[in-house]
Amino acid sequence: MNSVQQLNERIRREAGFLQTVLAEINRTIVGQERLMNRLMIALVCNGHLLIEGVPGLAKTLAVRTLAATIGAKFQRIQFTPDLLPADLTGTQVYNPRTGEFTARLGPVFNHIILADEINRAPAKVQSALLEAMEERQVTLGDQTYSLPDPFMVLATQNPIEQAGTYPLPEAQLDRFMLKVIVDYPTRQEERMILERMAGEPPPPPQAVIGVEAIQHAREVVNGIYVDDKIKDYILNIVFATRDPAANGLKELGALIEFGASPRATISLTRAAKAHAFLRGRGYVTPDDVKAVAPDVLRHRIIVTFEAEAENITTAQLVGQILGRVEVP
Numbered sequence: 384m385n386s387v388q389q390l391n392e393r394i395r396r397e398a399g400f401l402q403t404v405l406a407e408i409n410r411t412i413v414g415q416e417r418l419m420n421r422l423m424i425a426l427v428c429n430g431h432l433l434i435e436g437v438p439g440l441a442k443t444l445a446v447r448t449l450a451a452t453i454g455a456k457f458q459r460i461q462f463t464p465d466l467l468p469a470d471l472t473g474t475q476v477y478n479p480r481t482g483e484f485t486a487r488l489g490p491v492f493n494h495i496i497l498a499d500e501i502n503r504a505p506a507k508v509q510s511a512l513l514e515a516m517e518e519r520q521v522t523l524g525d526q527t528y529s530l531p532d533p534f535m536v537l538a539t540q541n542p543i544e545q546a547g548t549y550p551l552p553e554a555q556l557d558r559f560m561l562k563v564i565v566d567y568p569t570r571q572e573e574r575m576i577l578e579r580m581a582g583e584p585p586p587p588p589q590a591v592i593g594v595e596a597i598q599h600a601r602e603v604v605n606g607i608y609v610d611d612k613i614k615d616y617i618l619n620i621v622f623a624t625r626d627p628a629a630n631g632l633k634e635l636g637a638l639i640e641f642g643a644s645p646r647a648t649i650s651l652t653r654a655a656k657a658h659a660f661l662r663g664r665g666y667v668t669p670d671d672v673k674a675v676a677p678d679v680l681r682h683r684i685i686v687t688f689e690a691e692a693e694n695i696t697t698a699q700l701v702g703q704i705l706g707r708v709e710v711p
Contacts, residue, residue, distance in 0.1 A: 397599075638695055638700060
């Protein structure tokens with residue numbers, strides 16, 4: 384018992400800086416607690432985040448504020464149909480005097496990248512991010528360049544305006560650790576937004592920590608304890624998306640075309656650890672897994688035509704799976 388108490392005490396102490404970060408962010412951002420929570424989870428897990436919501440919900444402002452608060456190098460990239468891969472990663476420039484090529488690194492070489500309206504760029508541009516998101520490196524010609532640490536892609540997309548957009552390929556979606564749906568603020572929150580933003584603009588956010596604190600937090604999160612029963616619970620959830628009938632969910636078999644990948648298993652475990660970390664605990668509970676599972680799995684499940692015809696979403700399927708898989 385003493386070892387558990389000591390572990391929890393250490394985690395609470397190590398996670399204390401997150402409250403300072405959130406307090407500074409809340410000087411600019413009103414509400415959006417779920418988005419802020421998921422941003423923190425992705426940050427301490429070295430993961431990427433896909434944010435979906437209608438225009439005007441402060442998605443871009445939230446990402447920009449986060450970068451300023453942690454003292455990270457930030458770059459916003461507006462994705463458009465005429466964007467080229469070299470506009471992201473950079474290119475090699477030929478020098479006629481020396482006969483040599485010199486690398487000109489692109490905007491992706493920053494700590495936090497905001498891929499604004501990522502689904503407006505064609506597949507060849509989206510695929511330029513695959514190596515960067517997975518291997519944390521970029522290859523230009525015969526040279527490979529490492530990206531800064533930490534490196535995080537935060538992408539936004541608009542769910543209601545589909546004209547001139549390109550759906551993200553499954554390989555790209557799978558590289559996002561979490562997908563967060565951002566909804567409208569409450570009436571009380573919108574009143575606060577009105578009073579804060581319609582008059583004198585609030586002062587810009589200040590850096591309250593450095594990127595070194597994020598790197599240290601990742602080491603702490605990796606050490607959070609996950610019991611074997613919790614690991615089996617995570618596996619049961621993921622395998623239920625792949626073969627529902629074999630996992631006691633026969634009625635879902637006709638609704639799921641493809642289930643979650645092994646990358647989802649890893650992401651679910653890491654996100655559950657980070658969720659426990661944010662709550663000052665040194666161990667993962669089933670509630671941690673349940674809390675993050677919808678955001679980890681919603682973009683990794685492909686539904687059948689029958690499910691689409693019945694307007695059944697992946698979020699509904701994940702909810703049924705979490706409600707039926709036995710909790711340890």
